[in-house]
Amino acid sequence: MAPAIAIKDLSKTYETGFEALKRVNLDIERGELFALLGPNGAGKTTLISIVCGLIKATGGTVKVEGHDIVTDYRAARSLIGLVPQELTTEAFETVRATVSFSRGLFGLKKDPAHVENVLRQLSLWDKRDNKIITLSGGMKRRVLIAKALAHEPRVLFLDEPTAGVDVELRRDMWEIVRGLRESGVTIILTTHYIEEAEEMADRVGVINNGEIILVEEKSELMQKLGRKRLILQLGSTISAIPDGLASYDLELSGQGDELVYTYDTHGGRTGITNLMNDLRDSGLRLKDLQTKQDSLEKIFVDLVHKD
Known part of the structure; x- marks a missing residue:
C-alpha cells in the first residue's frame, strides 16, 4: 500500500x-x-x-x-x-x-x-x-x-x-x-x-x-536526543562539590542542598549507579531524588540552532 x-x-x-x-x-x-x-x-x-x-x-x-x-x-x-x-x-x-x-x-x-x-x-x-x-x-x-x-x-x-x-x-x-x-x-x-x-x-x-x-x-x-537530569536533594548544605565527585557532570544548586546530574538516555544508568556509590563514600546523606527530561521544545531548539 x-x-x-x-x-x-x-x-x-x-x-x-x-x-x-x-x-x-x-x-x-x-x-x-x-x-x-x-x-x-x-x-x-x-x-x-x-x-x-x-x-x-x-x-x-x-x-x-x-x-x-x-x-x-x-x-x-x-x-x-x-x-x-x-x-x-x-x-x-x-x-x-x-x-x-x-x-x-x-x-x-x-x-x-x-x-x-x-x-x-x-x-x-x-x-x-x-x-x-x-x-x-x-x-x-x-x-x-x-x-x-x-x-x-x-x-x-x-x-x-x-x-x-x-x-x-x-x-x-x-x-x-x-x-x-x-x-x-x-x-x-x-x-x-x-x-x-x-x-x-x-x-x-x-x-x-x-x-x-x-x-x-x-x-x-x-529518548535519543533528550537529556535527563537527576536531582539529588541532600540532607545538609555544602559549599562545594566534593573532590570524589569531580568526575561527574554535577552542578550544585538550590541553597547548596541539591546536586544536579545531567546524563544522556543511553549510557547514563551506569553512571548513576557509580554516582550513588561515590556519593555514599563521600559522606553525603541523600534526602530525596527526582528525574526530569528535556521537552520536545528543548530538543527542537537545539536542533535548529546546531552549527
Missing part, C-alpha cells in the same frame, strides 16, 4: 533566487499524525502548498496515496483537506452555505447530513445560519476546519490551526483531531505550540532552511 504522502527530491526556487526547498524526501504513512516543526521561513508552508497544489514545485515528485499531484491531480487533490493559517472565508456568506459550497467544489453531491455532522462536531451547528463576518476569530478558525472536512478527505493538513485561538477552543479542536485520527484520517500538523506535537504526534519531522534535518518517532526522538 502506497504511503499517504510520498515526497521525493522536492525542490522549490522562487524567481528571486530564494531556494525554499532543497531536495526534500519524506514519506508519511496512512493514519498517522505527523508533526512538521521548523522556525519561520524554514519551508513548512511552501511544502504544504506544493502538496495541496497551490504552488508549483521546481523539481521532484509528490504522490498522495499513489496519485501524482501533477499527472493525476484531480484524484490527488480530492483526497486532501487543508486548514490554512490565514482566516480567508466568505465574509457575507452563512456558515452552512460556505461549508456546503466547499463540498461542491470537489464535484460531490449535496449531503446535508454530513455537513450537519461536521458543524455539530465543531460546535458550529447553532451558528449555521450566521454570516461569517459576525463570528469571533476562534469560530472562524472552526469554519476553516469544517470547510476542509466538507469533502471527507483522507489526508488533512493543519497549518498552524490553533494560532490565535484561546485555550478552551484549542482543547476542543484537539479532541476533534483525535477523533479524525481514530477514524483513519492521515493528519499533517505544523505548529508553533510544540506541546501540541509532544502530546499528539506519532512522528516528528524537523525542517530548517528548506531541508528535512530529522524524522523520528516522537518517543525515539526524545
Whole structure:
C-alpha cells in the first residue's frame, strides 16, 4: 500500500533566487499524525502548498496515496483537506452555505447530513445560519476546519490551526483531531505550540532552511536526543562539590542542598549507579531524588540552532 504522502527530491526556487526547498524526501504513512516543526521561513508552508497544489514545485515528485499531484491531480487533490493559517472565508456568506459550497467544489453531491455532522462536531451547528463576518476569530478558525472536512478527505493538513485561538477552543479542536485520527484520517500538523506535537504526534519531522534535518518517532526522538537530569536533594548544605565527585557532570544548586546530574538516555544508568556509590563514600546523606527530561521544545531548539 502506497504511503499517504510520498515526497521525493522536492525542490522549490522562487524567481528571486530564494531556494525554499532543497531536495526534500519524506514519506508519511496512512493514519498517522505527523508533526512538521521548523522556525519561520524554514519551508513548512511552501511544502504544504506544493502538496495541496497551490504552488508549483521546481523539481521532484509528490504522490498522495499513489496519485501524482501533477499527472493525476484531480484524484490527488480530492483526497486532501487543508486548514490554512490565514482566516480567508466568505465574509457575507452563512456558515452552512460556505461549508456546503466547499463540498461542491470537489464535484460531490449535496449531503446535508454530513455537513450537519461536521458543524455539530465543531460546535458550529447553532451558528449555521450566521454570516461569517459576525463570528469571533476562534469560530472562524472552526469554519476553516469544517470547510476542509466538507469533502471527507483522507489526508488533512493543519497549518498552524490553533494560532490565535484561546485555550478552551484549542482543547476542543484537539479532541476533534483525535477523533479524525481514530477514524483513519492521515493528519499533517505544523505548529508553533510544540506541546501540541509532544502530546499528539506519532512522528516528528524537523525542517530548517528548506531541508528535512530529522524524522523520528516522537518517543525515539526524545529518548535519543533528550537529556535527563537527576536531582539529588541532600540532607545538609555544602559549599562545594566534593573532590570524589569531580568526575561527574554535577552542578550544585538550590541553597547548596541539591546536586544536579545531567546524563544522556543511553549510557547514563551506569553512571548513576557509580554516582550513588561515590556519593555514599563521600559522606553525603541523600534526602530525596527526582528525574526530569528535556521537552520536545528543548530538543527542537537545539536542533535548529546546531552549527
